[in-house]
Amino acid sequence: MISNKTSFDWLPLALVPALAALALPAIGSPSSWLTLTVAGLAMGMIIFIIASGLTLVFGLMDVLNFGHGVFIALGAFVATSVFVFLGGWAASDNVWLNLAAIFCAMVVAMAVAGAIGWAFERVLVRPVYGQHLKQILVTMGGMIIGEELIKVIWGPAQIALPLPTALRGAFIFGDAAIEKYRVVAVVIGAAVLIAMLFTLNRTKLGLLIRAGVQDREMVESLGYRIRRLFVGVFVAGSALAGLGGVLWGLYQQNVIPQMGAQVNVLIFIVIIIG
Structure with a gap:
């Protein structure tokens, strides 16, 4: 019997405040330390969101998806279109309208990236399950095709993705200046982390996914379709890449x-080191 409760290794999370505390004497100025710490956390959270999608696909499905980057770019470009559509919200001085614009951009980007991810898995990845070399070649080709399609739809030129009006600038705490958007990025990253940990470790869906990784035949003998679960994992990984693309673009x-x-x-460097 597989327990739905698993022990979680808190050491990596504990290292974050420990390393931040160790950096204080080296930096010297508490205000500079606070500014740099929040900036580092924001960048780390954005990278975590992007990498978490690829980690899910590789860790749970054993699929080397070198096409992951196309979902990052897709999410960012979808966000530009959403911001154009919701231009009034993004340009408003009302912080709640600004946050609503970002939320809508994230939801639409995740939905589009997830839908394209479903097609990507069905057409390109499914025929090469268990064949790592072919996975690298096929998914790399898929990323190149995806980039060209993005150029066809949005054009090859760089597109501006400015921050909403109320999220520009910084919070001032004494001599420390903390950019508003970086605070938002930290909060979103923390929310994604908590949601992932809860889903994988405290829900029946997470239990089935983990069990399917350990013993696929046993889970299928109980009447569950592991293939559908793994397709869902790939879609979720693609959606997370789209979300990360929005945050990275902003x-x-x-x-x-x-x-x-x-x-x-x-992202691959982060996953290999991690």
Whole structure:
């Protein structure tokens, strides 16, 4: 019998405040330390969101998806279209309208990236399950095709993705200046982390996914369709990449079709080291 409660390794999370505390003497100034710590957390959370989608696909499905970057770029470009449609909300001085615009952009980007991810898995990934070399070649080709389609739809030029009006600038605490958007990125990243941990460790869906990884035949003998669960994992991973693309685009305040491929290199380094 597989328990629905699993022990979680809290050491990596504990290292974050420990390393931040160790950096204080090296930096010297508490205000500079606070500014740099929040900036580092924001960047780390954005990278975590993007990498978590690929980690789900590789860790639970054993699929080397080198096409992950196309969902990052897709999410960012979808966000530009949503912001154009909701231009009044993004340009408003009302912080709640600004947050609503970002929320709508994230939801639409995740939905589009997830839908394209479903097609990507069905057409390109499913025929090469268990064949890592072919997975690399096929998914890399899929990313190239995806980038070209993005150029066809949105054009090859760089597109501005400015922050909503009320999220520009910084909060001032004494001598410390903390950018408003970075605080939002930290909150969103923390929410995604908590949701992932809860889903994988405290729900029946997470139990079935983990059980399917350990013993697929046993779970299928109980009447569950592991293939459908794994397709759902791939869709979720693609949606998370789309969400990360929105946050990354807002962080850079511009998007280009090649941004996914550029971030892909960083993400694979993070996953390998992690």
